[in-house]
Amino acid sequence: MSRVLITGAAGFLGSHLCDRFIKEGHQVVAMDNLITGNIKNLEHLFSLEEFEFFHHDVSNYVHVSGDLDYILHFASPASPIDYLKIPIQTLKVSSLGTHNLLGLAKAKSAKILVASTSEVYGDPLEHPQSESYWGNVNPIGPRGVYDEAKRFQEAMTMAYHTFHGLEIAIVRIFNTYGPRMRLNDGRVLPAFIGQALRGEDLTVFGDGSQTRSFCYVDDLVEGIYRLLFADYPYPVNIGNPDEITILDFAEEIIKLTGTDQKIIFKDLPKDDPMQRRPNIDKAREILGWEPKVSRSEGLKVTYEYFKSLTEEDLYKKEHNDFTKYIRK
Numbered sequence: 001m002s003r004v005l006i007t008g009a010a011g012f013l014g015s016h017l018c019d020r021f022i023k024e025g026h027q028v029v030a031m032d033n034l035i036t037g038n039i040k041n042l043e044h045l046f047s048l049e050e051f052e053f054f055h056h057d058v059s060n061y062v063h064v065s066g067d068l069d070y071i072l073h074f075a076s077p078a079s080p081i082d083y084l085k086i087p088i089q090t091l092k093v094s095s096l097g098t099h100n101l102l103g104l105a106k107a108k109s110a111k112i113l114v115a116s117t118s119e120v121y122g123d124p125l126e127h128p129q130s131e132s133y134w135g136n137v138n139p140i141g142p143r144g145v146y147d148e149a150k151r152f153q154e155a156m157t158m159a160y161h162t163f164h165g166l167e168i169a170i171v172r173i174f175n176t177y178g179p180r181m182r183l184n185d186g187r188v189l190p191a192f193i194g195q196a197l198r199g200e201d202l203t204v205f206g207d208g209s210q211t212r213s214f215c216y217v218d219d220l221v222e223g224i225y226r227l228l229f230a231d232y233p234y235p236v237n238i239g240n241p242d243e244i245t246i247l248d249f250a251e252e253i254i255k256l257t258g259t260d261q262k263i264i265f266k267d268l269p270k271d272d273p274m275q276r277r278p279n280i281d282k283a284r285e286i287l288g289w290e291p292k293v294s295r296s297e298g299l300k301v302t303y304e305y306f307k308s309l310t311e312e313d314l315y316k317k318e319h320n321d322f323t324k325y326i327r328k
């Protein structure tokens with residue numbers, strides 16, 4: 001049985017990873033500063049002996065006693081609205097935080113997997129995006145704090161591999177959805193479902209012709225699990241190539257929820273990528289992985305989860321207002 005440190009453990013992806021590693025018989029050391037994570041996501045694990053939780057910000061020195069075999073670094077705000085609210089923490093967790101965790105991995109002779117992102121491709125000029133594409137990122141735009149921190153994270157992780165011989169894995173995660181997303185985190189799927197549940201109009205930014213490709217969380221977790229145990233130190237895209245425009249997506253959510261609300265159009269946030277779709281040839285070749293859950297299946301499960309939330313969750317306003325950041 002191996003011992004695995006998961007940072008960002010109380011977040012959407014972190015908590016699903018905790019579940020998967022526990023299920024596979026590993027010991028999980030979970031860490032989160034709970035700025036954007038939600039401890040409720042881990043509630044069901046606290047009674048287990050093979051689970052420990054540390055309330056800690058990994059941008060500060062990280063101490064874990066005992067052996068560690070693997071580290072998965074998933075701590076970071078991950079929605080545009082969060083990194084606009086807390087830009088410095090966003091920069092720190094993927095730069096200073098990554099450095100701390102690389103140091104810990106080296107000290108423990110552990111393998112580290114870092115969560116990178118399709119945002120390293122910025123507003124991409126190559127479509128679909130393959131790992132060899134270097135990206136089109138505005139370093140000083142509102143998304144720069146996330147995009148550049150994640151790019152630095154990749155560079156630092158690779159340097160520990162080449163210079164110290166550390167075992168590493170880098171996953172570039174494309175838009176992922178599923179139960180435990182924060183209803184009010186500003187991302188498009190919880191935004192639309194939340195609006196439908198509250199009886200509000202659905203806010204499409206721009207003309208809705210921008211595209212995204214949505215991957216169900218179980219598929220993503222499977223890809224990450226395989227990547228951790230593969231011997232491949234270079235970035236691998238994990239995502240679902242099934243691409244859709246945001247306007248069509250809004251219409252899908254209207255059908256799914258049966259709401260009689262309409263679509264309204266708001267300004268497009270600055271630097272909002274116009275297209276995004278992963279090329280997953282590498283994941284197929286190296287991991288024998290591809291997504292299995294269709295959007296219609298995944299959305300059904302996700303909608304059931306959101307419907308089960310309380311009125312309080314539904315109306316807790318963490319505004320969804322991008323107007324300050326509109327594309328000029």
Ligand code: UDP
Pocket residue numbers: 079080175186187188189191192203204205206210212246268269272273320
């Ligand atoms: N979006 C939208 N309405 C919303 C929230 C988001 O039209 O209420 C759009 C957003 O402008 C972007 C896409 O949906 O084009 C995906 O946004 P999200 O914040 O989910 O993630 P991103 O992929 O941009 O990081």
